[in-house]
Amino acid sequence: MVRAMNGTAQVLAEEAEAGLDRSPLYLRIRDVLADAIASGRLPKGALLLEGPVAGLFASTRTPVRQAFALLEEAGAIRRFDGRGFLVGQGRSGPKRVALTAEMLGLGEEAPALRKAPGWEAIYESLEREMVHLSVFGRHRINEVELARARGVGRQVARDALTRLEALGIVEKDERMRWTLVPLDEQRMRDLHDIRVSLEPLALVRAAPFLPPAERRAMTERLEEALAVYPDLSVEAMDDLETDLHITCLGYCPNRELLIALRRARFMLNVSKHIIGVSHRMPADEPFIAEHLAVFRALDVDDSARAAETLRHHIAVSLPKVIGRVAELREAHRPDMPAYAVPATR
Structure with a gap:
């Protein structure tokens, strides 16, 4: 008799089955974009932005960002003095082309890689x-x-x-x-115990597999954000948290470790839904410099220092989160x- 799966197992099973095959979504997005570039459907100089591309694939921006990093590393796209990437190499400016599903081979004869579920x-x-x-x-x-x-x-x-x-x-x-x-405060402390113990370990395991181009892109986003803070959207702040705590750690080959971290990820959601929503942006940026210190260590292949820096970052964040939650409870x-x-x- 087949036993019914619990909620977490069901989610993992559905994620594994999503799309046309079981390879990660960002690899499938990369392959589709690479084919469109090689065939000429995406012309040289075409501007690629995360949001519009994510819309065509019915995905979030994270797998698109990962796909862009791999394509840049392969020389299929390049950065320029502006937002996004340009197809091909050279010095010409951006060619603003209206991207369509057909250009990427995602028409009726080749449906999108992942139909967005109703939920x-x-x-x-x-x-x-x-x-x-x-x-x-x-x-x-x-x-x-x-x-x-x-x-x-x-x-x-x-x-x-x-x-x-x-x-x-x-x-x-x-x-x-x-x-x-x-x-409550005890639950927040319990979840932080998990993060302090497991995230640094996951980072050490992930470091050898993190593509250099993607690591550089994450570092650049942090530098740009630090320069303009607090003029950042809630979405931009969440993207920066996602870069380190989800995307970067996602390269850890130990899937059981990542599953164990899944529930503790709730603490990131607490900050996302409180900072800039129920609360104003803090006068002093809350984590960007600390994230940069982690990536600086990764840049010189010092994964031990990166892990210790991450451990410290998580540890010092606990009083901040507890304080924000307490303020929310008192004021709203x-x-x-x-x-x-x-x-x-």
Whole structure:
């Protein structure tokens, strides 16, 4: 008899099955772009930007960014004095071409690599709502009411909750009811213990596999952000966190280690949904210089120093996050959504 998978296992299985094959999405995006360049469908000098390309592949920008790094390393695209990349080599300026699915071979005869599932349309706002609500204790979540409130089918609502379950934001109680896990100080400390112990190890394992071009691109984004802070969007700040804590560590070949880190990643979501949303940007930038120090160590192949720098960065971030959550709890009252009611164990 086949046992039903728990939420995390289901997410991992679906991620492995996504697309036309099981290779990572960024490699498939790279291959499609490389073929379009080689065939001439993408002309020399064409401007490639992460956002429009991600839209054509129904993906986030992270795998597109990884694909661009590999294409740059191969000489298929190049940087220039502007945002994005240009196809081919040379000194000519950007050729602003309106990218289409057909140019990339993604027309009806070759559909997109990954059809965006329905839950993605509601996920980001739902995650933010859940994170804010978790600050105020445990709540029971009604799946039917959630679907009605968001104007989606029940399966879409369940799929979104399953993703939240994989991050430890919600869980099922002994009666298989969805419950929102409260975000108290002890839980934040527990999750930080996991990150302090495992992220530095994952970084050491990942370092030999991190493409130099992608590492340089991450460093440049940090330098540019540091120069203009606080004139940065919440999305830009989240991208910088993603570069180090998710994309970079994602090159670790120990998949079990990455699975163990998945739930602790929730702490990144807390900062993302509080800084710049419920709170103003801090007067002093919160992490950019610390991330730069990690990449500086990686640049000289000193993975031990990079790991120790990362460990220190995670350790000193804990009081900041605890403080922001405490301020949120004191200064705001949650708007109680129709699908949530306070619960006690």
